[in-house]
Amino acid sequence: MNVVFMGTPDFSVPALKILIENGHTVQAVLTQPDRPRGRGKKLQPTPVKASAEAAGIPVYTPQSLRKGEDAAEMLELLKKLNPELIVVIAYGQILPKPILDLPKYGCINLHASLLPRWRGAAPIQRAILAGDAETGVTAMQMAEGLDTGDMLHTLKTRIAETETAETLHDRLSLLSAETLAETLSLLEQGLLHPVPQGETGVTYAEKITKEMSRLDFSASAAEIDRTIRAVTGYAMFGGKRIKLLGSAFAGHSIEAPAGTLVREGKHTLYLVCGDGKAVQLTAVQPEGSKPMKIQDFLNGVQLPEGACLTAAE
Numbered sequence: 001m002n003v004v005f006m007g008t009p010d011f012s013v014p015a016l017k018i019l020i021e022n023g024h025t026v027q028a029v030l031t032q033p034d035r036p037r038g039r040g041k042k043l044q045p046t047p048v049k050a051s052a053e054a055a056g057i058p059v060y061t062p063q064s065l066r067k068g069e070d071a072a073e074m075l076e077l078l079k080k081l082n083p084e085l086i087v088v089i090a091y092g093q094i095l096p097k098p099i100l101d102l103p104k105y106g107c108i109n110l111h112a113s114l115l116p117r118w119r120g121a122a123p124i125q126r127a128i129l130a131g132d133a134e135t136g137v138t139a140m141q142m143a144e145g146l147d148t149g150d151m152l153h154t155l156k157t158r159i160a161e162t163e164t165a166e167t168l169h170d171r172l173s174l175l176s177a178e179t180l181a182e183t184l185s186l187l188e189q190g191l192l193h194p195v196p197q198g199e200t201g202v203t204y205a206e207k208i209t210k211e212m213s214r215l216d217f218s219a220s221a222a223e224i225d226r227t228i229r230a231v232t233g234y235a236m237f238g239g240k241r242i243k244l245l246g247s248a249f250a251g252h253s254i255e256a257p258a259g260t261l262v263r264e265g266k267h268t269l270y271l272v273c274g275d276g277k278a279v280q281l282t283a284v285q286p287e288g289s290k291p292m293k294i295q296d297f298l299n300g301v302q303l304p305e306g307a308c309l310t311a312a313e
Contacts, residue, residue, distance in 0.1 A: 001025070001105075002025045007090055014174050086106075088108070121205055128165060135157060151194065247282055
C-alpha cells in the first residue's frame with residue numbers, strides 16, 4: 001500500500017522499518033522538528049527522521065497540523081500524495097479531522113497498552129506502577145477523541161517481576177512493529193473486524209512527573225519496587241542524591257526502620273520499606289557517577305550497620 005508514516009522517538013522506528021521491509025511504499029514521513037540536545041545544545045533530528053532519511057524517504061517536520069501555514073501546507077501535501085493509509089505511532093501531535101478522513105483506510109495508531117486501559121501519554125510507566133500482570137500493543141482506527149477509536153488488532157505480553165520502564169519500552173517497540181505487520185496483513189485480506197471500545201475498564205495514563213520519583217519510605221515494599229522500576233526512584237545517601245534504577249520485590253520481613261539498607265554477602269543489598277518488608281536493589285546511580293550494578297556499588301562504598309536512605313530534599 002501507499003502509506004504516510006507519522007512518528008518521532010526511537011520507539012517508533014521499528015514500525016517504520018517493518019513497513020519498508022514488508023514492501024509498502026512509504027511516500028512521506030512526518031515527525032517533530034529538530035530539537036537542541038546534549039551538552040552543546042545542537043539541533044538533532046528525531047530518531048524517526050534519521051531512519052527515514054537513511055532510507056531515502058522524504059521527511060517533513062511541521063510545527064502544527066491544526067493551525068498556521070504548516071497545517072495548510074501539510075494538508076495540501078497529503079491530498080496530493082493521496083495515501084491509502086496513514087500510520088501513526090508516538091508522533092506527538094493531534095491529527096485534525098480533515099487528515100483523519102483523508103486516506104482510503106483512514107489512520108491507524110499503534111498504542112502501547114491494552115485499550116481501553118491506559119489511554120494517554122504514559123501507558124508503559126502506568127502499567128508498571130499499577131502492578132499490571134500484562135500489557136501489549138493495540139492497533140486502533142483513529143478518531144477525534146484521545147485513544148478512543150475502534151480496536152483493530154492487539155498483541156499481549158506479560159510484565160516481568162523485574163521489568164523496568166526501559167526494558168518494557170524496548171519490548172513494546174518491537175511488538176508495535178509486529179502488531180502493525182499483522183494488522184496490515186489482515187487489512188489487505190479483508191479480515192479486520194473493528195471492535196468499539198467500551199466504557200468498562202477505561203483508565204488514563206497521566207504524564208509522569210519528577211516528583212513521582214521521590215521515594216516515600218513509609219510506603220509498602222511492593223509500591224516502592226514498582227516506583228523504582230517504573231519511574232526511577234531517588235533519595236539521599238551520605239548527603240548526596242542517589243538514583244535507584246532497578247529492583248526486585250523480595251517480600252521477606254526485616255526488623256529495621258524504613259529506609260534502612262541491609263547488606264547480605266558481597267553482592268546483595270536490601271532496602272527496608274514502610275510495611276517492614278524488603279526490596280532488593282539491583283542497580284543504582286550515586287550522584288556524580290555512572291549507573292552501576294549493585295555489586296559494583298557495594299565494592300566501592302563503606303556501608304556501616306544501620307545505614308539509611310532518607311527522603312530527597
